[in-house]
Every structure is written in structure tokens, then in C-alpha cells.
Amino acid sequence: MIKVDYSYAGEFISDAELEAIRPEVEAARDTLVKGTGEGNDFTGWVDLPEKYDRAEYARIKAAAEKIRSDSEVLLVIGIGGSYLGARAAIEALGGTFDRHVIFCGNNISAKYTQDVIDYIKGRDFSINVISKSGTTTEPAIAFRLFKKLLEDRYGAAEAAKRIYATTDKVRGALKTMADGSGYETFVVPDDVGGRYSVLTAVGLLPIAVAGVDIDALMAGAQAMRRECLEKEYMDNEALKYAALRNILHRKDKSVEILVNYEPCLHFVSEWWKQLYGESEGKDKKGIYPSSVDFTTDLHSLGQFVQDGSRIMFETVLNVVNNGTSIVVGSDEKNLDGLNYLAGKEMDFVNKAAMQGTIQAHTDGKTPNLKVDMDRLDAYNLGELFYMFEFACGVSGYVLGVNPFNQPGVEMYKRNMFKILGKPGY
Ligand code: PA5
Numbered sequence: 004m005i006k007v008d009y010s011y012a013g014e015f016i017s018d019a020e021l022e023a024i025r026p027e028v029e030a031a032r033d034t035l036v037k038g039t040g041e042g043n044d045f046t047g048w049v050d051l052p053e054k055y056d057r058a059e060y061a062r063i064k065a066a067a068e069k070i071r072s073d074s075e076v077l078l079v080i081g082i083g084g085s086y087l088g089a090r091a092a093i094e095a096l097g098g099t100f101d102r103h104v105i106f107c108g109n110n111i112s113a114k115y116t117q118d119v120i121d122y123i124k125g126r127d128f129s130i131n132v133i134s135k136s137g138t139t140t141e142p143a144i145a146f147r148l149f150k151k152l153l154e155d156r157y158g159a160a161e162a163a164k165r166i167y168a169t170t171d172k173v174r175g176a177l178k179t180m181a182d183g184s185g186y187e188t189f190v191v192p193d194d195v196g197g198r199y200s201v202l203t204a205v206g207l208l209p210i211a212v213a214g215v216d217i218d219a220l221m222a223g224a225q226a227m228r229r230e231c232l233e234k235e236y237m238d239n240e241a242l243k244y245a246a247l248r249n250i251l252h253r254k255d256k257s258v259e260i261l262v263n264y265e266p267c268l269h270f271v272s273e274w275w276k277q278l279y280g281e282s283e284g285k286d287k288k289g290i291y292p293s294s295v296d297f298t299t300d301l302h303s304l305g306q307f308v309q310d311g312s313r314i315m316f317e318t319v320l321n322v323v324n325n326g327t328s329i330v331v332g333s334d335e336k337n338l339d340g341l342n343y344l345a346g347k348e349m350d351f352v353n354k355a356a357m358q359g360t361i362q363a364h365t366d367g368k369t370p371n372l373k374v375d376m377d378r379l380d381a382y383n384l385g386e387l388f389y390m391f392e393f394a395c396g397v398s399g400y401v402l403g404v405n406p407f408n409q410p411g412v413e414m415y416k417r418n419m420f421k422i423l424g425k426p427g428y
Pocket of ligand 1 (some may be wrong): 139
């Protein structure tokens with residue numbers, strides 16, 4: 004269960020303001036759901052938890068089983084929307100030190116690539132290359148390199164059986180290559196942009212390979228979709244979240260910091276940053292999405308959040324029951340003075356840190372919203388993914404932008420291609 008709690012932000016947001024913005028938020032929801040707004044050809048993700056290709060879904064599960072049986076490592080090659088959702092789910096649910104799935108092609112670092120090459124030496128591996136366009140520089144470089152390693156290791160015919168391509172249904176360089184070489188292919192639907200694609204094959208294949216229950220993930224997303232579409236404004240977590248952040252934005256809060264107290268949620272924040280950053284940051288508008296991992300970053304960025312420029316608000320992602328029972332021990336000498344915590348669960352201490360920090364930051368005039376996530380499992384994560392996606396579509400329309408394009412990401416590529424001497428630039 005996901006709940007958006009704004010009780011700590013009471014001094015910054017009144018009920019009257021929430022009511023005042025309601026017509027705008029409800030109109031934005033209608034624009035999104037009826038598909039009448041800008042970017043409406045990229046809203047296929049709204050119905051995705053119900054309307055997905057069942058036959059492909061079965062193939063995803065079968066491929067995941069095969070990969071788990073014949074490979075110690077799956078190299079997942081992709082960047083941006085073809086990368087972050089899978090990594091978010093796997094790190095949140097697959098275990099912090101799970102190395103079954105290794106991500107590459109999300110940078111151009113030779114050092115990182117060399118580390119991956121060293122890691123897979125002597126380990127059986129397969130490749131899932133994910134690229135809607137098939138021409139993105141980072142994954143293309145990585146795929147060229149690791150495909151060669153795979154072919155050198157297993158021979159071309161066996162290598163082809165170990166390569167899974169997730170790409171456009173009919174077009175593009177990767178689709179052509181996959182068809183020519185006989186790779187199994189999965190589809191990035193035409194009407195789903197990269198950053199909204201975690202619940203397609205883009206996310207589901209790597210997530211399933213990591214051993215996460217993708218049925219539960221989809222069930223959570225389905226339940227949240229029904230809530231988003233059917234619930235009244237004040238009981239609708241996505242609409243509330245979209246409303247609250249726009250109210251704060253209109254009070255000159257131009258930065259939103261997503262806060263977690265669980266390191267395994269670091270990449271959920273990275274996924275969220277792409278989702279909101281690419282969806283809203285355009286036409287000289289938008290809330291800049293940032294993130295921190297607490298309590299770690301309380302010892303670095305905490306100073307700024309408490310006491311620096313008052314430009315931000317925080318959204319705290321709180322895992323209510325994290326399923327652990329580690330207890331602080333007692334010590335006869337008590338030199339570290341910790342015996343007052345002896346017998347207390349570590350998570351109790353973590354939650355106390357969270358409560359104290361929310362209070363301190365609120366006192367320091369940084370408004371705090373809280374998103375409660377009942378527990379850290381696939382069902383709840385499916386709910387969370389969908390809630391944030393739906394809220395993002397609504398929030399983008401309230402802001403007055405097209406939440407489904409990303410014109411700004413092309414500029415650096417043009418410069419880079421010119422510097423590299425790419426033909427035509
Ligand atoms: O959200 C986006 O559109 C981008 O982040 C893309 O997902 C990213 O650039 C990768 O593109 P592609 O899947 O075409 O390789």
C-alpha cells in the first residue's frame with residue numbers, strides 16, 4: 004500500500020490551497036487518461052498493467068528461466084529509460100549484493116568496461132541489449148564489444164542463443180541486427196517512452212532474471228492503476244502528490260529532493276529523477292528533481308537542506324515495515340555510550356532518525372512530504388512505480404508542458420558527434 008502523507012507540511016500547504024488547485028489537477032488527469040493532450044501518442048503506459056501482450060510476457064518468463072539456468076551473469080546493456088527501471092527494481096528487491104545482473108552500456112567509461120570484462124572472465128554469461136532506437140552511442144559501443152566476447156567464448160551460433168534484444172517492434176538498427184542474427188527479441192511498445200517503460204520487457208526481463216516476482220510487480224501496478232483512475236481527489240495518492248508538489252513549486256520551491264533511508268532504494272531515486280527531470284524540465288519550466296540517501300547524506304548534504312538557500316522541498320520515501328529484526332547489542336564497558344539503545348531494533352533507530360530529520364528540516368523551512376510504502380516487496384514496488392508515473396503525467400500537464408517528449412537531450416549528442424567526426428555532423 005502506498006500513502007502520500009502531507010501532515011508534516013501543514014504550515015506550508017493549507018487545505019484551501021489543495022482545494023483551489025483541484026480543478027487543474029482533475030483536468031490534467033482527464034487530459035492524460037482521455038489522451039487529449041500534447042504527447043498523447045506516448046501514453047500507452049497508462050493502460051499497460053492491464054493491456055500487455057500476454058504471449059510476450061510468457062516468453063519473458065521462459066527466457067528468464069533459461070538465462071538463470073545457463074548463465075551466472077546477465078549483462079544488461081542500455082541507458083536512460085532502457086536501464087534505470089530494471090536497476091531500480093533489482094537493487095530494491097534483488098538484494099544489495101546480488102551480482103547476477105550486471106549493467107553496462109550506461110556510460111562510456113573504459114575503466115568500468117574493463118571491470119566488467121574482468122568480472123565475466125570464467126563466468127557463463129548472456130546479454131540483454133535494450134535500445135528502442137538501436138543507435139544510442141553508449142549501449143551500441145558496449146554491445147559491439149560484449150557481443151564479440153560472447154562469440155569468441157561460445158561461437159557465433161551459441162552466442163546468438165545467448166543474446167536477447169529488446170527494441171522497436173519493426174524498425175531500427177538493433178531490430179535489423181537481431182533479425183539477421185536470429186536473436187530472440189522483445190518489444191518496446193511504440194506508445195511507451197523509455198522513462199515509462201519499466202513494466203514492459205525493458206524492465207521485466209532483467210527483473211525476472213534477478214529472481215523478482217514480476218507477477219506481483221504487475222499486480223501492484225494494476226491495483227494502483229485502478230486507484231489512480233477511480234479514486235476521488237483526496238483519496239487518490241497520485242493526484243495528491245501532483246497537487247502538493249505544484250503548490251510548493253508555486254511558492255518558489257524549485258527543487259524536490261527524494262529522500263530514502265534504505266540504500267537499496269538509491270536507484271529508485273535515480274529512476275524517479277529521470278522520470279520527472281525529462282518529463283517536466285523543458286520550456287524553461289519544471290521542478291529540478293534531486294535525491295539523497297539518508298542517514299548517509301545527513302553527514303554531507305544535510306547541512307544545506309537544513310540551513311542553505313530555501314529553494315527545496317523533500318519527499319521522504321518511507322518503508323513502513325522493512326522486514327528486518329537486527330537488534331543493537333549491549334556492551335559491558337559502554338565506551339561508545341550506546342547502551343541506551345541496547346535491545347532496540349536497528350530499524351527503530353533508523354525511523355527515529357527519520358522523524359527527527361523531518362522535524363528539523365521542517366523547522367528549517369524545508370517542507371516535507373512523505374510517501375509511505377507498506378513494505379519492500381514486488382507488489383508495493385509495482386504500486387510505487389505506477390503511482391509516480393501517473394502523478395508525473397498529471398503534474399506535467401498542470402505545469403503546462405508536454406510530459407512525454409525530451410527535445411533537450413539531443414543537443415550534447417550533436418556536439419559530441421561533431422567532435423568525434425561522425426559522418427553528417
Ligand atoms: O527516456 C528516454 O527517452 C531516454 O532516456 C532513452 O531511454 C535513452 O536515451 C535510451 O534510448 P534508446 O532506448 O533508444 O537506446
